[in-house]
Amino acid sequence: METExxxxxxxxxxxxxxxxxxxxxxxxxxxxxVLGLLGPNGAGKTTAVRILATLLxxxxxxxxxxxxxxxxxxxxxxxxxxxxxxxASVDEGLSGMNNLVMIGRLLGMPRPRAxxxxxxxxxxxxxxxxxxxxxxxxxxGMRRRLDLAASLVGDPRVLYLDExxxxxxxxxxxxxxxxIRGLVADGATVLxxxxxxxxxxxxxxxxxVIDHGKxxxxxxxxxxxxxxxSRVLEVSPADSSRLAVVADLLTERAGVSPSTDTDSGMxxxxxxxxxxxxxxxxxxxxxxxxxxxxxxxxxxxxEVFLSxxxxxxxxxxxxxxxxxxxSPR
Amino acid sequence: MTTTALPxxxxxxxxxxxxxxxxxxxxxxxxxxxxxxxDLLGLxxxxxxxxxLFTYVFGGALGGSTHKYLQFALPGVLVLSVVFATLGTGxxxxxxxxxxxxxxxxxLPIARSAPLAGAVLGDVVRYAISVAIxxxxxMILGYRIGASPLSAAAGCLLLLTFALAxxxxxxxxxxxxxxxxxxxxxxxxxxxxxxxxSNILVQSRTMPGWLQAFVKVNPMTYLTEAERGLLNGGPxxxxxxxxxxxxxGIFLVFAPLAVRVYRRRA
Ligand SMILES: Nc1ncnc2c1ncn2[C@@H]1O[C@H](COP(=O)(O)OP(=O)(O)O)[C@@H](O)[C@H]1O
Ligand SMILES: [Mg+2]
Numbered sequence: 001m002e003t004e005x006x007x008x009x010x011x012x013x014x015x016x017x018x019x020x021x022x023x024x025x026x027x028x029x030x031x032x033x034v035l036g037l038l039g040p041n042g043a044g045k046t047t048a049v050r051i052l053a054t055l056l057x058x059x060x061x062x063x064x065x066x067x068x069x070x071x072x073x074x075x076x077x078x079x080x081x082x083x084x085x086x087x088a089s090v091d092e093g094l095s096g097m098n099n100l101v102m103i104g105r106l107l108g109m110p111r112p113r114a115x116x117x118x119x120x121x122x123x124x125x126x127x128x129x130x131x132x133x134x135x136x137x138x139x140x141g142m143r144r145r146l147d148l149a150a151s152l153v154g155d156p157r158v159l160y161l162d163e164x165x166x167x168x169x170x171x172x173x174x175x176x177x178x179x180i181r182g183l184v185a186d187g188a189t190v191l192x193x194x195x196x197x198x199x200x201x202x203x204x205x206x207x208x209v210i211d212h213g214k215x216x217x218x219x220x221x222x223x224x225x226x227x228x229x230s231r232v233l234e235v236s237p238a239d240s241s242r243l244a245v246v247a248d249l250l251t252e253r254a255g256v257s258p259s260t261d262t263d264s265g266m267x268x269x270x271x272x273x274x275x276x277x278x279x280x281x282x283x284x285x286x287x288x289x290x291x292x293x294x295x296x297x298x299x300x301x302x303e304v305f306l307s308x309x310x311x312x313x314x315x316x317x318x319x320x321x322x323x324x325x326x327s328p329r
Numbered sequence: 330m331t332t333t334a335l336p337x338x339x340x341x342x343x344x345x346x347x348x349x350x351x352x353x354x355x356x357x358x359x360x361x362x363x364x365x366x367x368d369l370l371g372l373x374x375x376x377x378x379x380x381x382l383f384t385y386v387f388g389g390a391l392g393g394s395t396h397k398y399l400q401f402a403l404p405g406v407l408v409l410s411v412v413f414a415t416l417g418t419g420x421x422x423x424x425x426x427x428x429x430x431x432x433x434x435x436x437l438p439i440a441r442s443a444p445l446a447g448a449v450l451g452d453v454v455r456y457a458i459s460v461a462i463x464x465x466x467x468m469i470l471g472y473r474i475g476a477s478p479l480s481a482a483a484g485c486l487l488l489l490t491f492a493l494a495x496x497x498x499x500x501x502x503x504x505x506x507x508x509x510x511x512x513x514x515x516x517x518x519x520x521x522x523x524x525x526x527s528n529i530l531v532q533s534r535t536m537p538g539w540l541q542a543f544v545k546v547n548p549m550t551y552l553t554e555a556e557r558g559l560l561n562g563g564p565x566x567x568x569x570x571x572x573x574x575x576x577x578g579i580f581l582v583f584a585p586l587a588v589r590v591y592r593r594r595a
Contacts, residue, residue, distance in 0.1 A: 053436045068338070078438040079338035089429030093361040105353040106439050108346060134364060150433065 004067050006031045006158050006189035007052060013060030014047050014213075021047040023213035024061065029158070029189050029206070034180065036204025037193040038305070044213040045193035046086050049162045052191065053083045065158055082156030086163050086193075088147040092136035096127050096146050099135060103153045114153075121149040125179075141172040148179065158189045165199060177203060197305055209308060217308050225299045233271045233280070236293040240265035246289060253280050265292070270299060338438075347440030351447050354434075358421070358451020368417070372455060376410040376463035383530065384470055391531055396471055403467045404484070404556035405529030407460060408549060411492045412524055414459045416516040418452045418496040419503025423512045426504070426594070445591055449496055456492040460485050475561040484559030487572060491552055494576040497583035504590045529553050548575035 007029035014022040021044045029035035037045050050056040052063055054074040062069065068076040090099050097118055104114025122131045125145040130138060135146060144164070151159060161180065165173040180203055184190055194200050200207050201221045209217040209224070217224055233254070237246050243260055250258045250269045253276055258269035271277075277296065284291065362368060383406060384399045392398025425431045425444070434444045464472075464485075474481045499516060506512050526540065527549035533541050544550050552575070554568035 050432075055432055055435055075341060075438055076338040078436060081436065083433070083436040085429055085432055087429050089433045091357070091361075091425075091430050092428065093365055094357065095364075098357075098360060102353060102357050103433075103437065105356075106350055106434075106437055106443075108349070154437075 004031075005029060005064075007035065007063070007065055007191060009048070009052065009061065009063035011061035012048065012051060012058050012063060014044075014051060014056065014058050020213050022051075022058070025208075025210060025213065025215055027052075027063075027191075027208055027215075029191055031189050032184065032187055033205040034184055034190045034192055034203050036200035036207040037191060037210065038195070038197065038200045038204075038207055039193075039210040040195060042212075043210045045210065046162055047213075048210075049083070049085075049160050049191065049193060053081060053160055054078055055083075079154075080157045082151035082154065082159045084147050084151045084159075084161050084164055086166070088140075088143040090135045090138075090143055090146050090150065093134060095132050095134055096122060096138070096142075097131040099146060100149060100153055103150055107154045117153055121152060125149045126175075141168055144168060144172070144176070148176070152183075156188065158191070159183060161190060161192045163193055163195065166195070173199075209305065211308075231271055231274070231296050232268050232299050233277070234266055234268045234293065234295045234297065235280075235284070235291065236264070236266045238290040238292045242289050243267060245287065246284070249283055249287070250280070253283070271296070342438070342440050347443060350439040350443035351450065354443055354447020355450040358447060359454055361421075362451070362455060369458075372414060372417075372459055373462050375413065376406060376459060377466050379406045379409060380463065380466055380470060387530065399467065399470055399472050400475075400561065401557075402530060403463070403472045404560050405527075405553045406467070407463050407484075407488060407556055407560075408491075408553050409524050409529055410459045410463050411456050411488050412495055412520060412549070414456055415452070415492050415496040415499045416513070416520070417455055417499075418448055419499035419501070419506075419512045419516060420509055421448055421452075422500055422503035423506060423509050427508065431594075441592065442588065445500065445588065449493070449500065452496055453489060453493060456489050457485075460488055476559060480559050480562075484556050487552070487555060487559065487569065491548075491572060491576045494580040494583075497580060497587050501583050501587040501590060504587060504594065523547060523549055527553060548572065548579070551575060 005028050007027060009025060009027040012022045012025040012027075013020070023044075025044065025048055027035065027037070027048070037048060039045050047056065051058050052065065052070060054070050054077050057071055062071070064070065065077045066080050068080070070077050090096075091102070094102065097115075100118035100121055101111075101114045104117050105111065107114075109117065119128075119131075122128050125148065127142060127145060127149070130142060135143065138146065148161075148164065164180070165176050168176065177199070180190060180192065190203075192200070192203060204221065206220055207218065207224055208215055233250070235246055235250065237243060240262070243262065243265060247258050247260050247267045250267055254269045254271050256269060258267045260267050274296065281294065380399075380403070383402050384395050388395035388398035388402075392401055422431075422445070425434075425448075431444060435441075440446075476484075498519075502515050502519070503512050506515055526543050527547045528544060529549060533544040533550075536544065548571075551568045551571040554563075555565065555572045557563055558565040558568060
């Protein structure tokens with residue numbers, strides 16, 4: 001059997017009036033893997049998902065899901081996908097159980113099988129107790145779980161999750177993460193959009209970073225980190241009054257200006273080349289600077305994102321000032 | 330789970346499967362009706378309110394006696410209640426769109442028309458409820474069917490047929506307008522002149538000429554006359570034929586329009 005990509009998109013363009021939501025986006029999701037689509041608010045993530053889910057036609061480019069064209073073979077594509085949109089799309093007037101039974105019936109299951117499948121999913125998503133209650137009485141997290149369950153009724157080969165953890169509390173978030181890992185272990189391909197770098201780092205095998213409708217970087221989380229300075233050197237002098245001297249020296253050697261944190265007495269700079277380290281140590285020694293800490297660590301995706309886009313992940317335009325604080329709320 | 334074992338997806342929908350989709354979504358509409366007690370309450374109280382109001386407030390003045398007026402007005406109240414009930418179709422479609430439920434449907438391999446068909450079919454039951462309550466409460470107030478039971482049944486059927494056509498107009502509003510509130514406003518603005526610029530409540534003799542001209546072409550006028558004939562007894566052929574023609578016309582104009590707008594959104 002040929003190994004064909006689960007999702008393949010080339011040059012997707014979509015405009016809304018004057019806004020160009022997607023400006024030539026290429027995507028590839030390999031079978032059984034998680035593709036993280038990472039970008040700030042308004043980057044075009046939802047638009048891309050809606051095109052791939054056959055809800056929206058692209059103005060340009062083309063996309064295939066398991067080899068089927070999302071425009072010309074939409075009916076086939078719909079048999080392969082499951083969609084959890086950015087906003088929970090459960091029927092508030094129906095009970096959790098009936099929401100799922102309805103989808104099973106729409107997918108052609110006989111009533112008993114639709115019921116059995118619904119029961120199984122409600123169990124799995126910890127909604128069994130609320131199964132008979134109307135969905136309008138559910139909390140945000142419960143709605144999200146019901147929505148996820150709804151997208152799984154048909155056992156989709158390709159699953160789209162549009163910001164599945166936005167607005168969830170940390171506990172629900174880690175529940176969702178565990179669930180996504182379980183699905184992938186079962187063989188599903190997942191397209192996950194997120195604004196959270198940590199989430200992409202945790203879950204995705206491959207990451208596509210988009211901003212203003214354009215792909216600005218692709219790769220595995222490791223590759224992305226390697227692409228930009230890859231590692232960060234952190235130096236804390238024992239005597240914090242020498243911070244400025246250390247900073248000057250690092251600027252000279254690394255070729256980029258370091259960030260200085262006076263509170264913790266630390267200077268940090270991305271370094272592309274680890275062979276610099278002995279030189280730096282020697283020169284620090286030459287100037288008689290005693291070190292409290294000298295450490296090389298992998299750059300976080302926050303730092304990668306910042307250097308790729310010029311703004312932090314949760315600042316949509318990068319015009320607002322603000323400290324570099326990429327961690328999810 | 331291995332990918333190799335999975336069957337290839339089918340190329341197109343079979344019509345039978347499409348029909349089944351429509352029935353599943355009809356089931357959903359009915360389920361919602363059963364659990365949404367507010368909708369059910371509104372649906373039932375509206376005709377009761379009209380009947381009480383018209384009979385006891387206007388009745389004496391307009392018809393000489395409340396009883397005589399009730400006998401005259403009830404067929405009109407039937408028309409009025411059922412026509413206003415069609416607004417629910419647009420409202421439900423609109424809610425489904427703004428709540429994202431439609432997006433879920435559209436991402437499923439189901440007949441494109443099933444959500445529309447399901448909403449419309451489910452609503453027939455709402456109309457039937459509205460007719461039954463109007464007629465039932467009217468009888469409690471003293472209304473008596475003058476024609477044969479068969480004729481009265483035909484009257485109810487004609488109402489449902491007409492409502493089934495009108496609800497496509499409502500569906501179109503539901504698809505075009507952005508919010509449920511908007512649907513209610515636009516619906517009322519469109520329905521008010523239609524419903525009250527007719528002979529539902531009074532004979533048109535006392536109205537100015539231009540209004541009489543409008544009343545004469547208003548489909549509500551024919552429908553009301555047809556209902557008076559079928560329920561109370563009286564001339565039938567012309568008003569029934571015209572009502573049916575109007576229903577057909579409304580359906581032929583608005584159903585394709587609604588389907589087209591729906592597809593464009595889909
Ligand atoms: N239906 C729409 N009408 C008009 N503009 C839209 C519509 N959908 C999205 N946009 C615009 O397209 C851009 C990308 O939006 P979206 O795909 O929702 O981004 P994201 O999901 O990454 O936040 C935004 O500027 C947004 O305002
Ligand atoms: Mg989005």
